[in-house]
Amino acid sequence: MINFVITPICIAVYIFGFYLLLPYFKDYFSKGFYTYILISGVISLIVVIAIIVKSTIKEQRYLKQLHK
Known part of the structure; x- marks a missing residue:
């Protein structure tokens, strides 16, 4: 579950x-740092989801083996 x-x-x-924070990041940080935050946030999320x-x-698979 x-x-x-x-x-x-x-x-x-x-x-x-993260989506709600993006407008604040865009207002308070430089364009380059905002782009870095955007790209690194998306890549980090993809990596975490993959893990x-x-x-x-x-x-x-382990639970199926135990069930046998």
Whole structure:
């Protein structure tokens, strides 16, 4: 349940919060630093999601082996 309900909700809240902060970042930081924040934020999110997906798949395989 955690892998398929709570984790996606946490990721969605993170994305929503990041989206809400972007206008403030754009107003207070230089254009170059804003671009850096935008790019690094998206790349970090992709990496974290990839790690979560890989771990979830590994955990599901392990649980299937235990169930046999």
